[in-house]
Amino acid sequence: QQQVKQSPQSLIVQKGGIPIINCAYENTAFDYFPWYQQFPGKGPALLIAIRPDVSEKKEGRFTISFNKSAKQFSLHIMDSQPGDSATYFCAANLGDSNYQLIWGAGTKLIIKP
Amino acid sequence: NAGVMQNPRHLVRRRGQEARLRCSPMKGHSHVYWYRQLPEEGLKFMVYLQKENIIDESGMPKERFSAEFPKEGPSILRIQQVVRGDSAAYFCASSPTAGEDTQYFGPGTRLTVL
Numbered sequence: 001q002q003q004v005k006q007s008p009q010s011l012i013v014q015k016g017g018i019p020i021i022n023c024a025y026e027n028t029a030f031d032y033f034p035w036y037q038q039f040p041g042k043g044p045a046l047l048i049a050i051r052p053d054v055s056e057k058k059e060g061r062f063t064i065s066f067n068k069s070a071k072q073f074s075l076h077i078m079d080s081q082p083g084d085s086a087t088y089f090c091a092a093n094l095g096d097s098n099y100q101l102i103w104g105a106g107t108k109l110i111i112k113p
Numbered sequence: 114n115a116g117v118m119q120n121p122r123h124l125v126r127r128r129g130q131e132a133r134l135r136c137s138p139m140k141g142h143s144h145v146y147w148y149r150q151l152p153e154e155g156l157k158f159m160v161y162l163q164k165e166n167i168i169d170e171s172g173m174p175k176e177r178f179s180a181e182f183p184k185e186g187p188s189i190l191r192i193q194q195v196v197r198g199d200s201a202a203y204f205c206a207s208s209p210t211a212g213e214d215t216q217y218f219g220p221g222t223r224l225t226v227l
Contacts, residue, residue: 006155034215043117043204043218044156089155099146099208100169101216103155 002027004092006104013080014112021075021107023090028071030092034101035064035075038087047088048075080111115140117207117219118187125225132192132199134222138207145188146216147180150202162188195226 005024013019023033031052036044050057050064050073057064061078077084090104118137126132138145143164148156158172162182173180177195182188192199202223206216 004155036218041220043119043206043220045218046215049215091155099144099161099216100158100172101148101156103157105155106153 136205142207
């Protein structure tokens with residue numbers, strides 16, 4: 001019940017396309033869902049995050065869609081660029097009451113020029 | 114404002130040796146978290162510390178692993194008598210408060226056990 005399942009494991013998209021990465025969870029007590037971007041040899045960096053009280057959040061070319069009833073959330077990257085090539089992780093935690101981030105397994109994204 | 118700093122970035126040890134990984138949190142952050150990342154996997158929580166206190170070490174192996182965050186100086190993750198299975202990337206993150214959702218990650222220490 002503490003898992004976050006992420007798919008796909010890897011994804012190749014042409015430049016300008018819209019990669020979509022999906023995550024699903026079981027624990028309805030989760031109330032904070034961040035996405036992290038990790039480049040090879042670097043630590044994860046927070047990209048965008050959402051709470052269950054909204055269904056969508058947009059920051060620049062990155063959008064999170066959140067479906068509370070289905071217990072799913074997804075990351076969309078608009079007008080993708082080769083520089084977006086990285087590994088993306090979704091995560092979840094219990095907000096103020098829990099500091100442990102539960103991580104998905106990651107999606108390796110390649111944007112072809 | 115410097116980010117989270119970790120050193121060394123790469124560490125090679127032979128089986129049975131000790132590994133010491135250091136983490137300096139962001140300025141003003143008093144909460145430190147350690148995670149381990151195996152190849153092709155997400156991060157796994159190990160331990161959460163505040164200054165001079167271990168708050169939660171539920172993700173830490175019971176033997177050979179220990180962590181501290183002294184009043185002065187960096188947080189240290191110590192692995193005694195390393196084995197090949199300890200080879201991984203170890204990431205440290207920090208936050209200003211326990212209730213702060215955002216954790217800021219360091220670049221990680223890649224430990225290789227020969």
